[in-house]
Structure formats: C-alpha cells, structure tokens
Amino acid sequence: MNHGVLIIGTGPAGVNTAETLRKFGCKEKITMLSKEPFPPYSPPLMANYLETRGASDLIFWKGRDFCKDFDIDCKTSAEVGKVEPKRNRIVLTDGRFLEYDYLVIASGSEMWIPIKCECPAEESKEKYYNFKSLTAVSKLLKEVDKGANKAVIIGAGFIGMEIAITLRRIGLSVLVVEMMDRILPRMITRDIAEPLESIVRDMGIELLLNRKGELLKGRETAEELLLSDGTVIKGNLFIAATGIKPNISFLSGSGIQTQKGIRVDPYLRTNFDNIFAGGDAAEVPDFITGNIYPHAIYPEAVKQGQIIAFNILGENVHYDGGLNMNSLYHFNLPMISEGAMIAEEKADEELFFSRNNVIRKIGIKDGKILRFELVGDKEGAGLLHTLMTQRRDVSRIKDALVTKKYNQARHFMSIFGP
Ligand SMILES: Cc1cc2nc3c(=O)[nH]c(=O)nc-3n(C[C@H](O)[C@H](O)[C@H](O)COP(=O)(O)OP(=O)(O)OC[C@H]3O[C@@H](n4cnc5c(N)ncnc54)[C@H](O)[C@@H]3O)c2cc1C
Numbered sequence: 155m156n157h158g159v160l161i162i163g164t165g166p167a168g169v170n171t172a173e174t175l176r177k178f179g180c181k182e183k184i185t186m187l188s189k190e191p192f193p194p195y196s197p198p199l200m201a202n203y204l205e206t207r208g209a210s211d212l213i214f215w216k217g218r219d220f221c222k223d224f225d226i227d228c229k230t231s232a233e234v235g236k237v238e239p240k241r242n243r244i245v246l247t248d249g250r251f252l253e254y255d256y257l258v259i260a261s262g263s264e265m266w267i268p269i270k271c272e273c274p275a276e277e278s279k280e281k282y283y284n285f286k287s288l289t290a291v292s293k294l295l296k297e298v299d300k301g302a303n304k305a306v307i308i309g310a311g312f313i314g315m316e317i318a319i320t321l322r323r324i325g326l327s328v329l330v331v332e333m334m335d336r337i338l339p340r341m342i343t344r345d346i347a348e349p350l351e352s353i354v355r356d357m358g359i360e361l362l363l364n365r366k367g368e369l370l371k372g373r374e375t376a377e378e379l380l381l382s383d384g385t386v387i388k389g390n391l392f393i394a395a396t397g398i399k400p401n402i403s404f405l406s407g408s409g410i411q412t413q414k415g416i417r418v419d420p421y422l423r424t425n426f427d428n429i430f431a432g433g434d435a436a437e438v439p440d441f442i443t444g445n446i447y448p449h450a451i452y453p454e455a456v457k458q459g460q461i462i463a464f465n466i467l468g469e470n471v472h473y474d475g476g477l478n479m480n481s482l483y484h485f486n487l488p489m490i491s492e493g494a495m496i497a498e499e500k501a502d503e504e505l506f507f508s509r510n511n512v513i514r515k516i517g518i519k520d521g522k523i524l525r526f527e528l529v530g531d532k533e534g535a536g537l538l539h540t541l542m543t544q545r546r547d548v549s550r551i552k553d554a555l556v557t558k559k560y561n562q563a564r565h566f567m568s569i570f571g572p
Pocket residue numbers: 162163164165166167168187188189190196197198199200201232233234235260261262263285286287313316401404432433434435449450451452453455479481
C-alpha cells in the first residue's frame with residue numbers, strides 16, 4: 155500500500171474501523187476526515203454534553219487523544235466534496251485532494267426536514283435547529299445561553315424525545331408536536347407509549363400528538379409553527395427531529411451505487427472493490443425481515459466498522475444484517491424494544507401482559523418472535539433476544555414468555571427441543 159486507508163467520518167463506524175485495523179496489526183497509514191471541528195465523539199452522549207453545557211468531556215468517548223494514541227492522521231474541518239473511484243482519490247471542498255488504497259465511507263446521516271419555512275431572515279440565521287451533530291448542538295447551546303426559553307420540537311422519535319427531556323432538565327419550556335398517535339412511533343406501540351407519555355408530561359413537557367407541523371413562519375427569524383389543524387404555536391427555539399437521511403450527496407457522479415443509502419454486499423463492500431461503507435450512511439438487510447435500509451443505530455455502526463476493518467485485513471467476514479434495538483434511559487424507567495420496526499412488518503399475533511407498571515409485548519410471525527417491547531422491567535430481554543435472533547419457533551412457549559414464566563418456558567424447550 156502507498157496511500158493507506160482513508161476513512162470519511164469520525165463517528166462510531168469510522169472510529170471502530172480505524173481502531174480495529176490498528177488493534178489487529180495494520181501498520182499502514184490511516185487517515186480520518188471529519189467535516190466538523192471536533193475530535194471523534196459519540197452522538198448518543200450529546201444529551202450529556204448539552205445538559206452539562208459543554209463542560210463534560212464524556213462525549214469524546216475514546217479520549218480526546220484517540221488519533222494520537224492509535225497513530226491516525228485525523229483531519230478535522232475537512233469536508234469531502236467528491237469521490238473519484240477511478241483515480242482512487244477524494245476531493246475536499248477546499249480543492250485539496252487525497253489518494254487512498256482503501257476508502258471507507260462512514261459519513262453518517264443528517265436531519266431530514268420536510269417542513270417549509272417562510273422566514274425572511276438572512277441565510278446565515280438558523281431557522282430550524284437540530285440535534286444531529288455536535289456542530290448543531292453547539293449552535294443550539296448558544297441560543298440557550300442567549301436566553302431562548304421556549305423550545306418547540308417537531309417529531310417525537312428517539313432524537314426528539316431525548317432533546318425534549320434534556321432541554322426541560324436545563325429549565326426550558328418544551329412542547330413536542332408529533333404527527334402520529336404516540337411518542338417513539340417507529341419503536342413502540344400505543345400500549346407501551348402510554349406510561350412513557352405520562353412520565354414525559356409529569357416532567358412538564360407538553361405533547362401534541364396526531365398533529366402535523368406544516369409551516370414555520372417569522373418576520374426576522376422563526377417565530378411560530380403552523381399545524382395542520384390551524385393551531386399556531388409560538389416559540390423562540392424550533393428544533394427539527396423529523397427523521398434522518400444518509401449523508402451521501404457528495405457521492406453523486408462518483409459511480410458508487412446508492413439507493414436509500416450506499417449499497418453494499420454482505421462484506422460491506424460497495425460496487426468498487428477497494429471501497430467499503432458502513433454505519434448510518436449504508437443500507438443493509440434487516441436481520442429479521444431481510445428488508446434493506448440504513449439501520450441508524452450505534453451498535454450496528456460499531457459492528458459494521460469492525461467488520462470493514464477485518465475485510466480490509468483480508469479476513470472475509472460476513473455481515474449478517476442489522477437488528478433494531480432501542481433502550482432509552484431518559485425516562486427513568488427501564489424499557490427496551492427490539493426487532494422489526496412497527497411499520498416495517500405486521501405481526502400475526504401480539505401477546506400482551508401488564509401488571510404493576512410492568513408491560514410486556516411480543517409480536518409473533520410464523521411462530522417466531524418478530525419484535526418485543528418491555529417497559530418497567532427488562533428481565534428476560536436476553537432470552538427473548540436469543541430466541542428471536544436464533545429464529546426459534548416459540549409457538550409452544552409464547553404464553554410463558556410474555557407472562558415471564560421463564561422456568562416453564564425453559565422446561566418446555568428441554569422437552570420439545572428448540
Ligand atoms: C442525539 C442522538 C442520540 C442517539 N442515541 C442513540 C442511542 O441511544 N442508541 C443508539 O443505538 N443510537 C443512537 N443514536 C444513533 C447513533 O448515534 C448513530 O447510529 C451513529 O452515530 C452512526 O454512526 P456513524 O459513524 O455511521 O455516523 P455519525 O456518527 O453520524 O458520524 C458521521 C461522521 O461523518 C462526518 N462527515 C459527514 N459527511 C462528511 C463529508 N462530506 N466529509 C467529511 N466528513 C463527513 C461527520 O462529520 C461525522 O464525523 C443517536 C443519535 C443521535 C443524533
């Protein structure tokens with residue numbers, strides 16, 4: 155190798171590629187690029203960064219000196235504008251170019267904002283804020299420091315709920331608008347959402363469900379949000395948490411195949427032999443349903459980064475597919491959901507159990523676990539995970555599983571086998 159491995163992105167996917175390469179003996183040059191001005195950071199820890207108003211270093215989860223420690227040339231504020239696979243090089247937006255032997259695209263995702271804005275302020279003024287990158291969080295924090303005190307959040311997915319709870323904790327008034335009938339609509343069903351919604355309301359957060367944000371308006375900068383039912387909501391900090399899209403616009407014209415995200419084979423290789431892609435930027439098959447889409451969660455970014463490193467080292471490691479998994483700690487109530495997303499595939503049967511603030515729900519399809527949701531008590535999540543990922547037929551034990559009679563379930567399994 156002459157030019158070594160070039161990694162676009164210093165998020166969990168990029169960092170895990172670089173770290174694994176070094177840990178498993180790669181002596182070649184490794185270069186990492188981030189368009190942001192920060193050392194590698196972990197997005198799930200941005201809530202902590204905001205809550206401590208930037209005082210905590212926890213967000214730099216591998217240490218601020220990660221690049222030095224692993225002998226990696228990290229270039230910050232270096233945005234890739236173009237990839238030229240036939241010349242084995244990338245071109246930065248400032249015109250510089252860098253060559254590579256292997257390229258890893260781990261450019262993550264960005265906020266997707268479908269709501270128009272009629273705010274005649276100059277371009278430099280932020281209309282929608284967001285919580286998708288540390289750059290975005292830093293802008294938001296500046297507004298809070300300047301006195302913004304009424305936040306309106308559009309979208310009650312996990313990013314929306316995380317920012318809502320964090321802003322409330324630091325004293326802002328917070329209102330969340332969600333077009334679906336519940337919070338966390340992709341992750342959990344109505345029965346599971348209800349207890350979480352009461353916790354959120356008890357925190358002092360206002361929730362407007364079944365209401366769609368249609369237009370953001372203001373004379374100078376954003377001042378009010380118009381909803382589909384005609385309601386007007388005033389605020390001084392409008393935050394979009396309306397969904398994400400892979401960061402792949404810089405690939406246009408490169409010949410690298412993309413659809414919802416970057417297309418990859420089971421070894422996370424793109425249609426060019428020496429170019430790999432992983433994390434939120436890549437689309438991968440779902441482990442349970444086989445549907446192909448970007449699985450934008452931390453553990454998958456980590457796993458994919460590690461697999462890419464092994465494959466660059468010539469190991470031919472197969473990626474088995476992404477598994478949706480969410481466990482939010484912000485509600486101060488144990489909760490976990492795993493498996494196919496709600497809108498992705500319908501269960502044949504939904505088993506439900508509720509007692510003493512504990513709710514358990516298991517979706518079954520063709521005798522196998524399609525998804526499970528637990529609130530109030532996560533005990534048994536490991537067993538459910540194993541049965542689901544091993545694609546076991548649980549027809550005989552499903553009632554014991556939902557009512558948490560695990561000994562009975564195990565007894566059945568020992569008699570009838572898996
Ligand atoms: C607020 C928040 C909370 C979250 N909480 C959880 C959680 O609790 N559990 C969970 O599983 N997941 C969570 N996630 C999702 C998780 O953080 C992502 O799935 C993960 O960060 C994806 O890693 P990645 O490396 O693919 O991309 P990212 O972390 O998005 O990193 C992308 C990198 O690419 C760089 N980049 C992009 N474009 C360019 C370019 N053109 N040139 C140069 N550099 C570029 C960026 O600067 C960045 O360094 C959360 C996400 C957010 C935003």
